[in-house]
Amino acid sequence: MLSTSYKSQIDTLLKRVAGLRDDQRRHSEASFKAAQNAQRKREQAAKSRSASSARSYLQQADQDTRNALAAEKRANDCAKKIADIESQVTSKQKSLQNALKQESDRADQALAAKQRASDRETQRRRQDELKHARELAKLARPEVRHVMVPAPQPEKLRILYLTANPDREQPLRTEAEVSSVLRELRGTKYRDHIDLQVRPAATPKDLLDGINDIRPHVIHFSGHGDDGLLAFDNASLDEPDSVIVEFDLLAELLNATDRPPTLLVMNACRTLHGSDVLLEAVPVLIGMEDSVGDAAAGVFATQFYSAIASGQPIGVALRQAKVALKLALMKQDAELPQLISREDVDTERVSLVSDQGVSA
Missing domain, CATH: 3.40.50.1460 (Rossmann fold)
Structure with missing residues (x-):
């Protein structure tokens, strides 16, 4: 997979993490606020001289407590999702590093291959020039017949x-x-x-x-x-x-x-x-x-x-x-x-x- 694809996936995951952090903060604030309301209602129930008013305050306090627990659970769910996505981000980042290294290695190999091809072309041109110079020199001097002596065998x-x-x-x-x-x-x-x-x-x-x-x-x-x-x-x-x-x-x-x-x-x-x-x-x-x-x-x-x-x-x-x-x-x-x-x-x-x- 290309490194650009890993980068795109990581960006998407990080955006999800940012959104979940906002949700987690909102749920935590709601839980805290509901818990405060529940505490305040219980205090009002304790001060009330009317039995019916006290019961009403307590019922409201119980409802606020349930709301606080529900909001806390939603905040915890957001934290779990954040941890899971951050684990995915870590894995994707490792894959991204491997992809970047492979792309760099391929680029180096391509550059080396291009250099070798250039060196071969330079060597070929030099050989052609040398061959041409030898042919010109041969035309410029009179023909001389030589006795061919076998070249010595290479030493082992x-x-x-x-x-x-x-x-x-x-x-x-x-x-x-x-x-x-x-x-x-x-x-x-x-x-x-x-x-x-x-x-x-x-x-x-x-x-x-x-x-x-x-x-x-x-x-x-x-x-x-x-x-x-x-x-x-x-x-x-x-x-x-x-x-x-x-x-x-x-x-x-x-x-x-x-x-x-x-x-x-x-x-x-x-x-x-x-x-x-x-x-x-x-x-x-x-x-x-x-x-x-x-x-x-x-x-x-x-x-x-x-x-x-x-x-x-x-x-x-x-x-x-x-x-x-x-x-x-x-x-x-x-x-x-x-x-x-x-x-x-x-x-x-x-x-x-x-x-x-x-x-x-």
Whole structure:
């Protein structure tokens, strides 16, 4: 319903309230006046020496009392109607506020759409002008035959995906997380520009080898962590155990290359605390503010890389992952993933992949 309709209804209701208040005041005055008359007649009856006159006064007093009660009842009825209509006014005012907000939102959307159309038209004219200038330049220079050399293929976004699950008492579903991410990537816009390499049961040596062999733009660790450390695998088949790598050493490891990664994702418990030191090696990193469960870790990773592979900036991809956690009824986990970056990096604008390949 339009806001003008709600305003009209509210005005009509307020006029009814005003009329009822006049009626209520009139009935209250009549009740008060009748009660005074009744009191006065009873006083006259008490003073009268004639029995018949006293009875007449009392009869008149009784009638005035009935009139006072009737007028009071009409005043009370008016008060009830006023309360009911005021409740309707309150409800209509809420509906009016909602209608005004919706109309404002639609107006903003229409203005934004108009601006986008204007921007597209401006871009089209510029392209036409550039095309015309190129055609004129081509006509002005002599024809030269060139050997056509194929353009180089765009570089793929390389992701080194490390999983470690050496703790038998606290097993993790890292395989399910990786499987979900791979399935999601197959349907993304820039799936052909993504090269995701998985290293299960990853050791610190796997990280070093991956940095040398893959030269990753993104390094993702999924496993156990804690304040200031990650737990890698020891690669033992007989006695699996954790190899603790503290963030100071991890920063040195990530820096020990001529091409450090752009993004480090630590999908492990409490990896946000103390991670500032890692900014010396990578410009952007994502960690977990507190403990995170298997399901939440899987939902986060799946939506985050789906957004990255669709060309979304890092900051936007993280917000999408948080929304996905809320949609999966994990609202309490939605704020666990947090992003920190160097001061000169605008994560709301930095996209890792586009139709031209890697943009990191």
